[in-house]
Amino acid sequence: MANNAVTENTTDATNTNVAPAASTQVVLTYAKPFLDVSNIEIFANENFKRWQERDFSLIDVHGVAHALLEPQPSADADNKLQESWQYANKVCRHTILQTLSNELFDVYCSCKEAKTIWEALIKKFTVEDATKQKFVVGRFYQ
Template sequence: MTPLVPMKPLDGPGGYLRWKESVLLRLHTLGVARVLSVDRPFAAGDEATAKNWDHDDAICRGHILTTLSDRLLPDYARIATAGDLWRALARTYDVDSRRAWRDRFDGFEFHHKAPGDVLLEEMAHAEALGVAAKLPDDHVASALCGKLPEVVGTAAVARPDAEIGMSVVWDVARRVVASDIGPEWLWKTPETDDEEQGGYYLDGPKPPGQSTGRRERGEHGHVARNCRRRGFVRA
């Protein structure tokens, strides 16, 4: 039998998501997760199937209860079936609404001057907020382009070869970070004059003395600092 992964007991809302996913992994490993969504069979002459369901339900319920803290166990031990127990816990702790996720997504801001590796981590978090809010992929991408550094956001919306989407944003962001751009270049803004800014290509800083004409025209692979961003609309 596959060894079961140790779990931290659920003791409040802060650990619910990790607890939920860990319990589901355990129940699927044991082959009893079906009783969470399948009712007990009551058809006449199907006694063997009913007994098998009762067996799986007892195992499933027992594993859920053993992963609750001593503080929570008395509140839920009274519930007779695994499915009812699972739904009772979700009713208590799985309360994040779509509106709440949308508010968190709209209020998200990247940490200004953060290095590239932190930027990618924050992108993943922001994308997850958008998915939880059930926002369309193109809206999530457009909204994040308005929050990302200019060198990423403007280049993503200016891509001529693809519709704006998170795959495009990720491609541009990863290329920028892979070029070892420092925070001082990553967070340059259009308000900085040409002498100070110098320009930045997706492959690295603009070589000294090189014309910025192509970059300012928004050609592929360059940042058009004055390019009008497309698609920044609220869903």
Template sequence: MTEPIYVAIPITPKVDLTGLPDKFLGQFSKRWQQRMKIWLTMKGLFSVIQVIRPQPTNTDPKTAEIAQWTERDQIGRGAILSALSNKLFNVYCSGSYIAKSLWDELDRKYNIEEQGLEKYSVSKFMRYQMVEDRFVAQQTHEIINLEHPLADAEMKLPEKFLIMSIVEKFPKSWKNFGMKLKHQKGRLSPDDLMIDISIEEEHRNQMHKMPVEHQPRANLGETKSE
């Protein structure tokens, strides 16, 4: 008896999913949404997160229109789910979601949460004030790190504004040095600022010849500005 021959028939997907944004983990949703919108636009699927299912009427069943919408919605919904982490996929893979309702639910939940974190990040940056008994270079590094969440939330500070904000946060004994930086000609980058501060700090230590036990502490723990 002749053995049956099995032939694999390749199935070509209607949409190539290559180029999807990195998996959404529940953080930085605005950035993920922007990248997802770009991907959907490139694939001609952006309308799936804007248009709800056409509703038939007694005079116009809209059969062809509904069939076309259903096909596009399934592709769009599958693409959005494919761009979620395994944990979020398990939460949102329910068939009750169409592409638009899935998108709206992700936007509602994670953008609201991010708005709270953004407000906290802004408040933390604004309230930070340097203190005298810690290295200024260490505190400057902490302020620069506080700016990173703002950049992720699409609130990146202009470089000059960031540097002037740091200078304004100098402790009282550094005010004259801050004025010198303000009147310094040429562009000052964060890296340049860190170098200038480190040089000034070393110069002050040498001038004062402070004993080790009385030198400013490089405390790596929580800032006193909290």
């Protein structure tokens, strides 16, 4: 009796009369997490070049740096291109704002484009660095 149960449960590999399983479409969404910025020190008006390089490197490694370099695509551009830019802009903006001090965050959080924030920070802090360098060089010559 036990042998009959075993033989009844086994299937023949050559049996082709088995109906295939009903195919169902499974839609998987792959939510991409934001970048981990825990290893980047918060920028608080010091060491701008170092902060800039670390931030840009992290953004570039994740393949979204084009939002900092290119303007937003026009409304008549390809939908996939617009979605890609919007995602990249969101990641870049989030990353930049998360690595700013509270005072700088308050100033730049109203900007909706990462490129605007990035360029404003570069403009402000490279001028300040140049001014500091001129002062140091002037003091050296004295």
